[in-house]
Amino acid sequence: MLAEESRPPKVAQRVSVEFGIPFEHADGAVSDFLYRMGALGFVRADDQSCQGRLRERYLTLLKSTLSNLVYAEHELRIEQLEQEGTDAGRPRRLRDIRYDNPDLFDELIAHKADGRVWRRRATRFSHTMIGLRRLENLEWCAGQIFKDGLEGDFLEAGVCQGGAAIFLRALQVAHEQAHRITWVADSFQGLPKPSSEFDKGYDLHEAVQPWLAASLRSVQDNFRTYDLLSEQVRFLPGWFADSLPDAPVEKLAILRIDADYYSSTREVLEALYDKVVPGGFIIIDDYHAFPNCRRAVDEFRVERGIMDGLTRIDWTAVFWRKT
Numbered sequence: 001m002l003a004e005e006s007r008p009p010k011v012a013q014r015v016s017v018e019f020g021i022p023f024e025h026a027d028g029a030v031s032d033f034l035y036r037m038g039a040l041g042f043v044r045a046d047d048q049s050c051q052g053r054l055r056e057r058y059l060t061l062l063k064s065t066l067s068n069l070v071y072a073e074h075e076l077r078i079e080q081l082e083q084e085g086t087d088a089g090r091p092r093r094l095r096d097i098r099y100d101n102p103d104l105f106d107e108l109i110a111h112k113a114d115g116r117v118w119r120r121r122a123t124r125f126s127h128t129m130i131g132l133r134r135l136e137n138l139e140w141c142a143g144q145i146f147k148d149g150l151e152g153d154f155l156e157a158g159v160c161q162g163g164a165a166i167f168l169r170a171l172q173v174a175h176e177q178a179h180r181i182t183w184v185a186d187s188f189q190g191l192p193k194p195s196s197e198f199d200k201g202y203d204l205h206e207a208v209q210p211w212l213a214a215s216l217r218s219v220q221d222n223f224r225t226y227d228l229l230s231e232q233v234r235f236l237p238g239w240f241a242d243s244l245p246d247a248p249v250e251k252l253a254i255l256r257i258d259a260d261y262y263s264s265t266r267e268v269l270e271a272l273y274d275k276v277v278p279g280g281f282i283i284i285d286d287y288h289a290f291p292n293c294r295r296a297v298d299e300f301r302v303e304r305g306i307m308d309g310l311t312r313i314d315w316t317a318v319f320w321r322k323t
């Protein structure tokens, strides 16, 4: 692991000497490179204290657990039971399912780690569907906020079973920033029927995608399961157009939007973008996955004259840092 704080000057000196370029240029390029690698989860500030190592292990275990990478083989077991019902010899096959078809198991793990829906079913069994890269991105963004001493709460709009929001809360708690609020915004009944012309052809409402609808009670229970439900976790139930414009949110350091539709993404940006503090992050989960979501973001950025560059996180998600 590369210590972000201490190594760039030394690396920059080497680059400067090696390539015969002024130190300032080398330093800028190295910092920019590390910044981008950090955003993608490849570089982290090293904290070798006992507390730092424990925190890292806690967060690493949490990312696996929230993604159901820990008990992933149960997903195959349930699938097999659903497909084949009871038959003789099943107990042995269920027990050894991971080893009977290792390619299938590897495929499942790869899709979950990558935050991709697998056979339209991956989200049934994990508390988040966003995968490890996007969880690491949250870790990095939160780290920047804490390091820079910026004010602001964290908010996710579009939480499904709550896993990414649970991770946002865990980051606050693990970094002794528990006074900040984690806002959890969702209809808690899935997506609405598409209303915008740009969402036609992307109908994801509950009758079509039942697993995208998780009740308020079940999300609160999921927070409780991780011992992360507290007064500082605030729920904003309702359709975004109703719940967000007058929400008692004051300042946001992280605004994470994971709402799939054009209409939903625009509603969140319009209600909350101005509450993001300078230096805060706006993360768009579905930018490359859904052209309708991308349209909402691109339109909003043009209308507001936002020039802050978009950084790609993985195959779908992007973020920008507000200047």
Ligand SMILES: C[S@@+](CC[C@H](N)C(=O)[O-])C[C@H]1O[C@@H](n2cnc3c(N)ncnc32)[C@H](O)[C@@H]1O
Residues within 6 Å of the ligand: 127, 128, 129, 130, 156, 157, 158, 159, 160, 161, 162, 163, 164, 165, 185, 186, 187, 188, 189, 190, 191, 192, 212, 213, 214, 238, 239, 240, 241, 258, 259, 260, 261, 263, 264, 267
């Ligand atoms: C893809 S899921 C979110 C996944 C989640 N972030 C995770 O960690 O797995 C999309 C969520 O957005 C919510 N949603 C979409 N449009 C909405 C709207 N207009 N108002 C309220 N909730 C909405 C849905 O209820 C659903 O829970």
